Amino acid sequence: MKNWPLTILLASAVAFSQNPAFDPVQSKGELYEYAEYTSTGKRNLDIDEIITDSLLVFEPLLSGNESVGFTTDYYWVRFRLFNSGTQAKDYYLETARPVTDLANLYQMGSQGVYWFKNGDRIPFKERQVSHRATVFKIELPPQLEQTFYLQLNSDGETINLPLELYDEDAFWKKNYAQQLFLGIFYGLLLLAGIIYLFFYSSLKEKAFLYYGIYVFSIAFMQASLDGLIFQYVFPGGGFLNDRIVLISALLSNIYFLKYCEHFLGTAKHAKILRYAYKTIYTIIGLMFLMLWTGETTLEWLYPLSNINGLLSLILIFTTIFVQRYKRIPVDPYFSFGIFFFVVGLMGFVLNNLSLLPNNFLTQNSAKFGAGLEVIFLSLSMTNLIRNLRLEKEISQATALRKSEEISELKSFFMSNMSHELRTPLNAIIGVVDEQLVTLNSSKNRKNYEIIKHASISLLSNINDILDFDKIDKNQLRLRQEIFNPEMAIRQISDNWKVQAELKGLVYKLDMDSKIPQMLEGDKERLMQIINNILSNAVKFTQNGHIHFQVECIPKPENRSLLKLTILDTGVGMNPEIRATMFDSFSQMRLNNKRNFGGIGLGLNIVNHLVNLFGGTIRLESEEGKGTVVLIEITMQLATKENEVARNMEVPLNILVVEDNVMNQMVMRKILGTRPFTAFSVANNGKEGITALQNMDYDLVLMDLQMPIMDGYEAISLIRGGTLGKGLETIPIIVVTADTTEETRERIVVLGANDYVTKPVNSILLLEKISKCTMVSMECSA
Numbered sequence: 001m002k003n004w005p006l007t008i009l010l011a012s013a014v015a016f017s018q019n020p021a022f023d024p025v026q027s028k029g030e031l032y033e034y035a036e037y038t039s040t041g042k043r044n045l046d047i048d049e050i051i052t053d054s055l056l057v058f059e060p061l062l063s064g065n066e067s068v069g070f071t072t073d074y075y076w077v078r079f080r081l082f083n084s085g086t087q088a089k090d091y092y093l094e095t096a097r098p099v100t101d102l103a104n105l106y107q108m109g110s111q112g113v114y115w116f117k118n119g120d121r122i123p124f125k126e127r128q129v130s131h132r133a134t135v136f137k138i139e140l141p142p143q144l145e146q147t148f149y150l151q152l153n154s155d156g157e158t159i160n161l162p163l164e165l166y167d168e169d170a171f172w173k174k175n176y177a178q179q180l181f182l183g184i185f186y187g188l189l190l191l192a193g194i195i196y197l198f199f200y201s202s203l204k205e206k207a208f209l210y211y212g213i214y215v216f217s218i219a220f221m222q223a224s225l226d227g228l229i230f231q232y233v234f235p236g237g238g239f240l241n242d243r244i245v246l247i248s249a250l251l252s253n254i255y256f257l258k259y260c261e262h263f264l265g266t267a268k269h270a271k272i273l274r275y276a277y278k279t280i281y282t283i284i285g286l287m288f289l290m291l292w293t294g295e296t297t298l299e300w301l302y303p304l305s306n307i308n309g310l311l312s313l314i315l316i317f318t319t320i321f322v323q324r325y326k327r328i329p330v331d332p333y334f335s336f337g338i339f340f341f342v343v344g345l346m347g348f349v350l351n352n353l354s355l356l357p358n359n360f361l362t363q364n365s366a367k368f369g370a371g372l373e374v375i376f377l378s379l380s381m382t383n384l385i386r387n388l389r390l391e392k393e394i395s396q397a398t399a400l401r402k403s404e405e406i407s408e409l410k411s412f413f414m415s416n417m418s419h420e421l422r423t424p425l426n427a428i429i430g431v432v433d434e435q436l437v438t439l440n441s442s443k444n445r446k447n448y449e450i451i452k453h454a455s456i457s458l459l460s461n462i463n464d465i466l467d468f469d470k471i472d473k474n475q476l477r478l479r480q481e482i483f484n485p486e487m488a489i490r491q492i493s494d495n496w497k498v499q500a501e502l503k504g505l506v507y508k509l510d511m512d513s514k515i516p517q518m519l520e521g522d523k524e525r526l527m528q529i530i531n532n533i534l535s536n537a538v539k540f541t542q543n544g545h546i547h548f549q550v551e552c553i554p555k556p557e558n559r560s561l562l563k564l565t566i567l568d569t570g571v572g573m574n575p576e577i578r579a580t581m582f583d584s585f586s587q588m589r590l591n592n593k594r595n596f597g598g599i600g601l602g603l604n605i606v607n608h609l610v611n612l613f614g615g616t617i618r619l620e621s622e623e624g625k626g627t628v629v630l631i632e633i634t635m636q637l638a639t640k641e642n643e644v645a646r647n648m649e650v651p652l653n654i655l656v657v658e659d660n661v662m663n664q665m666v667m668r669k670i671l672g673t674r675p676f677t678a679f680s681v682a683n684n685g686k687e688g689i690t691a692l693q694n695m696d697y698d699l700v701l702m703d704l705q706m707p708i709m710d711g712y713e714a715i716s717l718i719r720g721g722t723l724g725k726g727l728e729t730i731p732i733i734v735v736t737a738d739t740t741e742e743t744r745e746r747i748v749v750l751g752a753n754d755y756v757t758k759p760v761n762s763i764l765l766l767e768k769i770s771k772c773t774m775v776s777m778e779c780s781a
Contacts, residue, residue: 030064030163031079031163031164031165032061032063032064032066032161032162032163033061034079034080035060035061035077035078035079035163036058036059036060036061036077036078036079037058037059037061037066037075037076037077037078037161038056038057038058038059038075038076038078039068039073039074039075039076040056040073040074040075040076041073041074042072042073042074043074044074044153045074047106047113047115047149047151050076050149050151051149056076058076058078061077061161061163063357064162064163064164064357065160065161065162065362065363066160066161066162067158067159067160067161068158068159068160068161069158069159070156070157070158070299070302070303071154071156071158071159072153072154072155072156072299073153074151074152074153075151075152075153075159075161076149076150076151076152077095077149077150077152077161077163078147078148078149078150079147079148079163080145080146080147080148081138081140081145081146081148081165082140082144082145082146083140083141083142083143083144084143085142085143086142086143087142088139088140088141088142089139089140089142089167090137090138090139090140090167090168091137091138091140091165091166091167091168092129092135092136092137092138092165092166092167092168092171093105093135093136093137093138093163093164093165094133094134094135094162094164094165094166094171095134095135095136095150095161095162095163095164096118096119096134096150096152096159096160096161096162097134097157097158097159097160097225098120098132098133098134098225098226098227098230099120099154099157099224099225099227099230099245100119100120100134100152100153100154100157100159100160101119101120101121101153101154101155101157101242102119102121102151102152102153102154103117103118103119103134103150103151103152104116104117104118104119104150104151105118105136105138105148105149105150105151106148106149106150106151107138107146107148108146108147108148108149109141109146110141110144116128116136116137118134118135118136119134119153120227120230120237120241120242121237121242122237123235123236123237124230124231124235124236124237125235131175132226132227132228132230132231133226133227134227155242155295155298155299156298156299156300156301156302156303157245157302158302181364181367182226185222185367185370185371186219186222186223188371188374188375189215189216189218189219189222189370189371189374190216190219192212192215192374192378193212193213193215193216193219194212195212196208196209196211196212196215196378196381197209197212197213199212199381199385200212203385203388205384205388206262207259207262207263207381207384208381210255210258210259210262211255211259211263211377211381213251213255214252214255214256214258214259215374217248217251217252217255218252218370218374220244220248220251220252221245221248221249221251221252222366222367222370224244224245224248225245225366229241229244242298243291243298246287246291246298246301246302246305247291249305249309250284250287250288250305253284253305253308253309253312254281254284256312257277257280257281257312257315257316260316260319260338261274261277261319263331263334263380263384264316264319264320264323264330264334266319269322269323269326269328270319270322270323270326273315273318273319273322276315276318277315280308280311280312280315283308284308287301287304287305287308309345313338313341313342313345316338317338320335320338331380331383331384333376333377333379333380333383334376334377334380336376337372337373337374337375337376337377337379337380338373340368340369340372340373340376341369341370341372341373342369343365343369344365344366344367344368344369344370344372344373345365345366345369346365347361347362347365347366347368347369348362348365348366348369350362416705417462420737421458421462421737422459422462422737422738422739422757422758422759423660423662423663423737423758424662425455425458425459425462425758425759426662426663426666426737426758426759426760427660427662427663427665427666428451428455428759429452429455429456429459429759430662430665430666430669430670430759430760431662431665431666432448432451432452432455433452433669433762434669435448436448436449436452449498450502452495453495453498453499455759456495457535459759460528460531460532460535463528463739464532464602464605466739466740467528467605468604468605470740470741471604471605471608476608476609476612476741477612477741478521478522478525478612478613479522479524480520480521480522481520481521481522481523482518482519482520482638482767483518483519483521483523483767484517484518485515485516485518485519485523485526485562486511486515486517487763488523488526488527489511489527489530489550490509490511492527492530492531492534493509493530493534493548496531496534496535496537496538496546497509499538500538500541500546503538503541503542504543505538505541505543505544505545505546506544506545506546507545507546507548508545508546508547508548509548509549509550510547510548510549510550511550512550512551512552514552514554515550515552515562516552516560516637516638518637518638519560519635519636519637519638520635520636520637520638521613521635521636522613523764525609525612525613526613526633526635528605528606528609529564529606529609529610529631529633530564532602532603532605532606533564533566533606533629533631534546534548534566535602536602536603536627537566537567537568537570537627537629538568540568540570540571540627541568541569541570541571541626542570542571543569544568544569544570544626545568545569546566546567546568546569547565547566547567547568548564548565548566548567549563549564549565549566549567550562550563550564551563551565555634558636558637559634559635559636559637560634560635560636560637561632561633561634562631562632562633562634562635563630563631563632564629564630564631564632564633565628565629565630565631566628566629567626567627567628567629568626568627568628569625569626570626570627571623571624572621572622572623572624572625572626572627573621573622573623573627574623578619578621581603581619582603582604582606582607582619610631610633613633613634613635614633614634615631615632615633615634616631616632617629617630617631618630618631650676650770650773650774651676651677651678652674652676652677652678652698652699652769652773653677653678653679653680653695653696653697653698654671654677654678654679654680654697654698654699654700654701654769655679655680655682655688655691655692655697655699655700655701656671656679656680656681656682656701657681657682657684657685657687657688657700657701657702657703657706657711657714658681658682658683658701658703658706658735659683659684659703659706659707660703663703663758664681666760667679667681667701667735667760668681669762670760670762670765670766673762673766674766674769680695680697683706684706684707684708684709684710685702685706685708685709685710685711685713685714686708686709686714688700688702688709688714689709689714689717689718689723692718692723692727692730693723693724693727697730698730698731698773699730699731699732699733699769699772699773700718700730700731700732700733701733701735702714702715702732702733702734702735702752703734703735703736704734704736704738704743704747705736705737705738711734711736711747712746712747712750715732715734715747715750715751715752716750718730718732718751719750719751731753731754731772731773732751732752732753733752733753733754733755733756733765733768733769733772734747734752734754734755734756735756735757735758735760735765736755736756736757736758737757737758738757739757753772754768754771754772756768
């Protein structure tokens, strides 16, 4: 609250009774009512020249915050004060804007002229009062009238001529209130800026980046106008301090536009206005260049930056209008924020032009507008976050749907690839096996063995690719079946023994005599483990030997531990390579220049399969000396070892449903080796259904991918019970090149009894035939 003795005002009233603006009846008790001002243009006169120049005409101040606009002219304000008391009084005079470059106060005392310097062109420490605002401390002697002259000048900024006089208590109370207000204001801006930069760092939405920088630039500009930048950042004044208001104003202008343009989606909803935005960006860029060209351009930059700010607001309002005209929704909080910003800015400008009374609200209207703008724009940004979340949920749902579609396509592709590759391999291996049985010439046998090995190697690679896909989907499962481990291991071992001897290697198999005749478990996966390890041993050994040991240790609860040890004298591995050998595509990372071939999935799949069995695998290797792989797997002993053999003697009539001629030939060869067996061939599912209706069969071997009617539809019709009495229970073994888990699950749901993959293992197929027909006869009995 302003406070001075009434006698001072009366004395001043007498001294300036010629002021036509003064009316004793209408007086508000404000100091400006008793003050006058004049301009000396570009002339920087000293105090003596002002006092003695009789041609100077002083005009009355018409308001408490008289504005003379953007100018570089020198202005002088004159007023008198009288202390009617008996003791000296101290008062604080607050005048001009904190960013005014030059503010000198001259006090005409009885002992001469007292000169007090202020303004941001001098170092802050030289101010009479260490305060961000333009403040002077005045001492009034008792019973004495004194005249004061105030000189003001700027580099082109607006000059205001307020005169606020306070006693010491009132001055500091006002400052405490201002500090609280400024603390809330700047705290709000800094908090908003930091929060939305954090949002940008996580969401990568540019609207958050532009808005965060805009809020910081607004805070920097207001701090410059409040004198805080001069006090705490550039207390020595200087080049940057002279331009900091313009720099922060231009930055806030450009980032406010960028934020609004991005938030409103101008590029999408109002494309023609993009050129207007680019034009203003260009103008702002030119103004940035003008900042560094010289002192004279600053006089033009202050009004230009204000005009450009006004044009920016018009452009934003135009964008909002265009979007509303196109019925494109605009966030209401955004509109409110812009509205309050404009109202606050207009209040600030009108106060500077003395068109609004000078009080706390009008002096800080820009801060109120900016604060409310930040609050409402922040609310609009929360809506943006919500919309982004909804868009993300929609995009995630779309991505999930597309992922499912891609997964289905991938499954179809893998199924089709399996079928198309395995079908010819089935024919090749079938023909080779037949020839190996009948040929006596060692030379010819060697050639067929090479063909068989190449086919098996190709089949192994196909299996690895398909299994890798299953592992990736967590769909690889173990199945239970009864098998002869010694026979299966010797078959795999004999194949790799031939390949090792072709390379000149010594190959040795040591089989434990205690190995059980029959085990229960997944024979195919166990053989796949052994096959991949032996493949690597032969592949990476150029000379020396390979030693394969099989041990068997009885375990409680009718179980048996298989210990498999494969030792080679191959290239070996260093510790770094050994640490990653069970990773997928590990061979691709080795610098072997493709000397050894392979696709690099074998050990990864082996490791996964061993874990599925609940077993362990250990690899020991030394570079240049070889590798030892130790595998331990526990399996259940089979209790029905002879049932399959007994069932081989039962007469059977089998229907083979297969469209491929080569596969038909392979099936004829396999079934021809089984005693007491007759069979017929149907070329597709439709022919197979007709055959079942015309003749009695004990079992069906069904392919899946066939023309006219595929195996899925045929199985569905058979199990549907519409073909006749008894056909819905006939045993069906699917014989297909499709090894995907989806196919296995689908045929189980349809009602197939068992599943064999191509290339067909004749021993396995015959075992499954015996098993299925045996179960069928037991059920019939």
